[in-house]
Amino acid sequence: MTLDNLHFLLSPDGERWLKETAVTPITPQNHLQIASRLRKHLPPKQAQAVLETTLLRQRATVKFSRANEMFFIRAALEQASSEIIAAYRARRFAQAGFTQVADLGCGIGGDAIALAAHAHVIGVEWDPVRLAMAQENVRVYGRSANFHPLQADLLELSPLPVQACFFDPARRDENGRRIFSVHQYRPPLSLIDRWRGKMGGTAAAGTGTAGTAVKISPGVNYNELLREADAEIEFISLNGELKEGVLWYDDLRRSASRRATLLPGSHTLTDDPACPPIPITAPQAYLYEPDKAVIRAHLVEELAHLLNAAKIDDEIAYLTAVTHQPTPFARSFSIEAAFPFQLKRLRHYLRQHDIGQVTIKKRGSPLEPDTLQRQLRLRGSQHRIIFLTQTKGEAAVLVGQAIQ
Numbered sequence: 001m002t003l004d005n006l007h008f009l010l011s012p013d014g015e016r017w018l019k020e021t022a023v024t025p026i027t028p029q030n031h032l033q034i035a036s037r038l039r040k041h042l043p044p045k046q047a048q049a050v051l052e053t054t055l056l057r058q059r060a061t062v063k064f065s066r067a068n069e070m071f072f073i074r075a076a077l078e079q080a081s082s083e084i085i086a087a088y089r090a091r092r093f094a095q096a097g098f099t100q101v102a103d104l105g106c107g108i109g110g111d112a113i114a115l116a117a118h119a120h121v122i123g124v125e126w127d128p129v130r131l132a133m134a135q136e137n138v139r140v141y142g143r144s145a146n147f148h149p150l151q152a153d154l155l156e157l158s159p160l161p162v163q164a165c166f167f168d169p170a171r172r173d174e175n176g177r178r179i180f181s182v183h184q185y186r187p188p189l190s191l192i193d194r195w196r197g198k199m200g201g202t203a204a205a206g207t208g209t210a211g212t213a214v215k216i217s218p219g220v221n222y223n224e225l226l227r228e229a230d231a232e233i234e235f236i237s238l239n240g241e242l243k244e245g246v247l248w249y250d251d252l253r254r255s256a257s258r259r260a261t262l263l264p265g266s267h268t269l270t271d272d273p274a275c276p277p278i279p280i281t282a283p284q285a286y287l288y289e290p291d292k293a294v295i296r297a298h299l300v301e302e303l304a305h306l307l308n309a310a311k312i313d314d315e316i317a318y319l320t321a322v323t324h325q326p327t328p329f330a331r332s333f334s335i336e337a338a339f340p341f342q343l344k345r346l347r348h349y350l351r352q353h354d355i356g357q358v359t360i361k362k363r364g365s366p367l368e369p370d371t372l373q374r375q376l377r378l379r380g381s382q383h384r385i386i387f388l389t390q391t392k393g394e395a396a397v398l399v400g401q402a403i404q
Contacts, residue, residue, distance in 0.1 A: 001073055001129050005049040009071065010136065014050070016041065021054045022068065063110070065202030069140045071133040072108055079171065080110035081215070084263050085236055085243060090114035093164055096211055096251050102165040104154055105187075109147075111166055111215075116143035122160055124150045154187050159198040164211035164252065167192055171217045180221050189214060196249060211252035216245040217301075218296060219248065234259040235293040240331075244290035260293040260329070267328040269294060272302050279308040281320060282391060283338040283398055288319040288330040290363075303329050312391045316364045324403065332403040333385060341365075341388070341395040346375055349399065356380030362388040365395065 008014045017038070026034055038047035056077055060067035063082040072080075081089070089111070093101055099119045103112045106123035107130050115121045116138055123138075125131040131149050138147040169185035172178055184187035196212050216225075218235060225233050225247070234247040237260075248254070256270035278301045288309060290300055295317045304311060307330075309321040324332060337349060350358070356378045360369035365388035372388070387398035 001049060001052070002045070003129055003132060005045055006071065006129060006132055008046050008051055009053060014046075017050045018053060018157040019051055022057065025058060026051070026055055029294075035233060047364070057251065066140050067149075070108075070137045073130060075172070075176065076108040076130055076133075078207035079168075080108060081244065082238060083110075083114070085238060086111045087117075088236070088263055088266065089166075089246060089390065090259070092119055092213075092248070092252055093166070093211065094118035096164070098211055098251075099163040100162040100164070102160050102162045103168070104165055104191075104350065105168040105170070106134050107168065108130070109137040111145065111168060112147055113138050115166065116141075116146040120146050120148065122148045122150055122162060124152050124154060124157065124160075124395050126151065126153050132227065142153075154191060154392050159195045162210075165192075165195055165213075167195075167212065167214045169215075177219060180217065180219055182216065182220060182224050188359060189216075192249070210250055212249040213252050214247040214249075216247060218242045218245050218292075220245060222296075232256055232259060233297065234261060235296040236261045236263060237291050237293040238263045240291065240325060242296060245296070258297045260297040260299050262291055262293060262328055265328060269297075269306075269329055271297075271299060272305070275302050275305050277301075278304045278393060279310045280314055283312050283335055283396075284310075284320045284322050285335060286321050286324045286403075287312075287333045287335050287400060288321070288327070289329075289333070289388070290317055290330045294329050303327075312389070312396075313364065313393065315359060316389055316391075318387070319362060333387075333400040334403055335398055335400040336384070338391070338396060341397045343375060345370075346386075346397055350376060350378065350380065350384075353382060353384075354380040355382045355384045355399075356385040358386050359383070360386045360388060364390045 035051055038050055056072040056074060057067050060072055060077055064070060066084055075401040089247055095114060101115050101119045102124060103115060104124050106112045106125045112121050112123045112134055123134050128151055131151050135149050136142055169187055171185055179185060192212055192214060234246045236243055258271040259268055259269045272332045290303055294303055300317050304319050307321060307325050307327060309319040312318050312320050360372060362369055367388050384399050384401060390396055
């Protein structure tokens with residue numbers, strides 16, 4: 001995508017072609033037909049811009065409620081926060097009283113849209129196409145008056161006169177591979193050291209200390225985060241899927257050092273220095289599978305304490321309890337059987353209980369679910385969940401059902 005092609009899409013002619021092309025969803029079956037029709041009437045680059053934008057708008061509906069009016073670059077859309085996550089994060093800026101925020105590396109504007117609902121936002125981006133898209137996407141949400149685009153290289157830009165900043169570095173390399181080290185982000189995490197405490201605004205809370213937040217990959221090297229002793233580390237999941245992490249500094253940091261947040265319900269769990277040691281026991285009547293945000297934030301012990309549960313192994317993030325407590329922080333299962341893993345014994349148990357359909361979960365087991373599925377030679381009418389794991393350091397299998 002070039003600026004010329006984007007300007008065409010924004011023209012009345014471009015808008016008409018986008019509207020007509022979106023009437024029928026693009027599928028693998030009709031993709032070539034639609035592309036051929038566009039090329040008959042438009043120059044190749046404009047035809048490709050219409051086709052690509054229509055496809056990306058279709059994909060973006062899972063992230064943005066107004067995706068059918070927005071503009072995207074494929075790589076930028078993949079890294080953009082969903083509307084729900086961005087709104088959740090922007091509320092913390094608003095609650096801290098910040099009304100002037102710099103969005104550093106604003107991309108196509110996913111977070112700028114949410115931030116601009118509460119504050120004046122300077123969107124800093126080096127790529128002129130992404131910056132133009134950000135400006136247009138903020139307009140789609142009716143927040144243009146609060147968005148101020150700035151094309152600049154973050155490595156060269158001096159701290160701006162704002163109260164707070166949100167830093168969203170690139171977390172993929174030139175070939176699209178994920179980057180797990182914060183030192184290899186583009187720009188690297190060290191960039192915020194130049195900004196923290198040097199921004200020209202004054203915090204509305206009256207402390208005079210700026211607030212900084214950094215978006216990080218959920219798969220980030222956790223050992224590197226431990227060096228950020230003055231940051232609150234938060235991991236966020238959406239509808240049970242781990243999506244991203246955030247580092248909160250200064251006035252944006254709260255009392256916790258680690259936090260797991262589950263959206264859309266805004267359920268949050270934080271670390272507790274006074275959390276007692278969690279016992280390790282054999283599997284009991286119920287099993288809890290913690291949400292991945294809880295696991296990634298190293299809050300399994302805190303969840304166990306909350307549920308009056310034990311661990312089945314010191315290295316495995318499964319919890320077990322005699323009685324069941326509903327919780328948003330974990331999936332719950334009733335356990336019917338638990339024994340050391342032996343293929344012959346597992347086959348016998350499944351035949352004996354008329355189990356012919358299984359869902360296999362593994363944690364801490366070298367076994368491959370697809371291979372085991374073939375080896376089980378299943379026959380029967382019942383369905384169960386099989387957990388391949390370890391208990392007290394020994395290979396084990398648990399059989400149970402999900403609690404709805």
